[in-house]
Amino acid sequence: MPTERPQAPFNRRDCRVAESHAAGGYRIFTLIDEEGPEPAPGQFYMLTTSGAAPGFAGRPFLPRAISVARVTGSRGSLRLEFLIDEVGPGTVQMAKLGSGDSCGLAGPFGSPFSMPKELNPDAVGAVLVGGGIGIAPMAVLRRHLVSRGVPTRTLLGFRDQAHSGGVDELFGCEETRLAYEDGSSGHRGYVTDLLLQILTGDDTGGAVIYTCGPPAMLEAVRVLAAGHGVPVELALESPMACGFGACFGCVVPKTGGGYLRLCVDGPVVRGDEITTAMAGEAAVGVEKDVRTRSE
């Protein structure tokens, strides 16, 4: 049961690109939203670029779900910063946008993170665990918690320098602990090593965990948290077509059977709402029958 969620204007609106620049292996670009409400931490937008990407016949066709990484300004002239990892035609087209260009925006959508006390009445602090591009929602959440006086520790993990970026800009000088799998900086290894130290180290009675990142990392965090009886909220991903509950495409299996639509029931879910954070990979196991009915 996530906290009150801001509602989106009923439209897809053209927003002006204020700025775009490379940030490590990623890119940060900023849209000016003159209409929408301030999004809550964990919410995302559906971004639409015009035209297809060179080399990708007729793609992107659908909008792309992107978490907001930082929000400044106020309603009427919100500055929305997005952290982009160029992995395919959608993000390639976004990365091409420069100051003055326009980009289609719908949202904010989805469920926000809960406040620590909503997850654990005795909560005294929060541990944020971000991985790769998944650090974006952690950045918004950290600012949100810190501004409300919640003691917050931030752990960020990356594969290597090429797959990291935006840390200094989005987390500033704040004390964050980094892990690089290739050891190029910070702890050599997984960010979950750092989490384990915390969980085993000090008293975790008053801790609450928030996390976003690649499925394998999320699953490790989910299992660690469960093992230590610490409440956790995860921001999940799945391929989305609409972002507002229309297509039923963005599902992950939910505890007790059935599925959650990540765009409306998520993307933020409690650890106990799901049985695995690696649902995407699930497809592989399943027995396939090529002649299914059409909808």
Add this chain to the structure above:
Amino acid sequence: MPTERPQAPFNRRDCRVAESHAAGGYRIFTLIDEEGPEPAPGQFYMLTTSGAAPGFAGRPFLPRAISVARVTGSRGSLRLEFLIDEVGPGTVQMAKLGSGDSCGLAGPFGSPFSMPKELNPDAVGAVLVGGGIGIAPMAVLRRHLVSRGVPTRTLLGFRDQAHSGGVDELFGCEETRLAYEDGSSGHRGYVTDLLLQILTGDDTGGAVIYTCGPPAMLEAVRVLAAGHGVPVELALESPMACGFGACFGCVVPKTGGGYLRLCVDGPVVRGDEITTAMAGEAAVGVEKDVRTRSE
């Protein structure tokens, strides 16, 4: 039986856009072809832009046939100037290209114009009749004939200023006679009025007519020329998919039955090779059966 036609390199090559600027209601843009031979007057290229045009889902998908309007430089660094009329997604994407961008190019393709003496042994001069965007091949041909000392008269017709452009640039100060249907400059009316004056006026025994423009104008020219027994070559248009004879899509009915593939048997045809220059419109009359075999 058109003159020897230069052959195209066996490829679609990326060419650098040297320059692009508006010219009246049209646009002139210049590609540097570092590989192809110098095209003969009347030949065309297939141009491929990357990505779809905003507002046109998944289009352009096919390359677009474009006549060359002026050729400078020499093989290895040919400067090909194209005159573009923005009428749909393909030409919209071309018009977006700026200096330094790259554009896919295949060609030169198709049959060139014949020399006057090939059409009439007693030919002493040529009359060029261009309409709208169809002035492009007339510009190349005029330069070709003049440089070979062929007395050449040029008549150009346009609907209005919004549907004209490139005259000064492509035809220079050379004496050309203009007709605007809206009378905004030159003769008020059709360019064929000017042609009729010539055909009825002086002796036309030694004249040969070359023409390119909208179907209705071409048809009027074809009929006038036939009526006065003056040989005529027309550069026709039809929607094309490939430009090199692969798809059999670009046909116009030919005299005596059957069809000509405009990309290989044309685009330049003799007046007596076709029964009408308005084949495109033909489709409308024909009885349609929606359940045809697939190829």
Add this chain to the structure above:
Amino acid sequence: MNLATDLCGIPLASPVLNGSGTFDAIAARRAFGDAVIEEFPFAAYVSKTITRHPRAGNPPHRLWETPSGMINSIGLPNPGLDDFLTGILLEFTRLPVPLIVSVMADSAEEFAELVEAVSAVSGVAGIELNVSCPNVHSGLIVGEQPVETEALMKALRPLTDLPMIIKLTPNVANPHEVAAAAEAGGADAISLINTLKSMAIDPANGRAWLGAGAGGLSGPAVRPVALAQVRAVSQAVEIPVVGMGGIDDAESALDFILAGARVVAVGTENFRDPRAGINVKNGLEGALGRRGFASLADAQASTLS
């Protein structure tokens, strides 16, 4: 311009409906608030297909983006008839537009249960029969077989006074034969096209991407196929046709009307723009004018030469 029309007796403020399963009015209200209700984007609301018993739907992945389209393999998740009747159906009946309930079953008996139950609820304006499904008795896909289709319609016709729209699958050689059979069986309208059987390969591991192995293609990529089927069907039947398949603007919507559809439905484009239905409706006046039609009725009456 007055765009009002009707579909077998159901009055419509415009000829623009939604495709079943492409707009969840309740989820949309959660995301956008009451604005969705105040500016409801469609002239009638077609519910996502419901079945006799609850269905969880297919395992992920359920979506794949294709050139100018998408494949879906959703698997008809729905609460089942009983919960539908006591739950979301009541919310749907409060929408400001006529409600058409889409139903699917694996047997004539289950179809009958669904039709009778839904007909008993006041506020339901029509029923859409989704027949892209196998008959458990014959094993045949009903919508692929004129004989099965006519038999089903004949069995259901006596059970309701509501208009019955039959939604055809495009995965057949001759959709017009199935449409004619549906008409003979008592259908009040035909809607098409549903999605085209498709599949996708996971670029990472070369396996089938979709959890169910395959799915259905929709979006502008399929529009030329949909137009041809809408034309073939509308030439073969007297009853009105609901045309859909890749409609993404007023021009493409008008193409379907000129091909013989009385009204149109917007599906996949809703995902790209939640106001797609409104945009299509608002663009129709201009599109009609550009094609030289004085009114929607003129376009609906025009027969393609």
Add this chain to the structure above:
Amino acid sequence: MNLATDLCGIPLASPVLNGSGTFDAIAARRAFGDAVIEEFPFAAYVSKTITRHPRAGNPPHRLWETPSGMINSIGLPNPGLDDFLTGILLEFTRLPVPLIVSVMADSAEEFAELVEAVSAVSGVAGIELNVSCPNVHSGLIVGEQPVETEALMKALRPLTDLPMIIKLTPNVANPHEVAAAAEAGGADAISLINTLKSMAIDPANGRAWLGAGAGGLSGPAVRPVALAQVRAVSQAVEIPVVGMGGIDDAESALDFILAGARVVAVGTENFRDPRAGINVKNGLEGALGRRGFASLADAQASTLS
């Protein structure tokens, strides 16, 4: 990497063929000169379909561009069997790759004439039967009917020792049933897909754009449909499958092989790039590597889970 393979006995330097009617080797030579022959873009050349008697083809318009694809309504223009035998066929036999001649007829008798005459010419490696056509006797589209298809194959099988590839239409509910019937009748290979029935409306006057009223859709837009049909067919037959439909690069070609095709054909993409066949072939090694295959044979052997 060695990409050599074969198609029912026809040795191929790579698994990349052309789709019938999408590359005119003679016209290409006029446009590009001998370079086309020296770097011939396909491992085997499939001729445009020929018929017993000459055909002029359909009136214009014959082309319509669609989102990520195109509709063609060419109408099988060809010189007819007699002129074909004494004319372009001889030029085709001089190409540096095996020649597969595509034929279509409206009756088993005409098919027989075509098959026997073409088989008698040395330098022909195989025959492709284009069965997307009505049988003048039954009025049925042969390729839509398993029974008609099997009967035709049985009638033709004794007439030639050349491999016979049957080209299926995708405009059916169950292509795998037609494929199985063709195999039972003695077909050596199945090629699919042909184009999807489609139409387009003239934006200027609201009439049918294509001279013949309708045509067939091809290009990346249809790829998801082609992949599903190639998979369904290859699961239903033992004989090799030639997969095509929207292939525009090595990755999409490999998708077809993983779906069950032994070799692939490039069609519409040839129009966009005359070297499309070469590009697909050259990209295969990298694509195989990215998907973790040591060789083409491994990919051909892999069965999709």
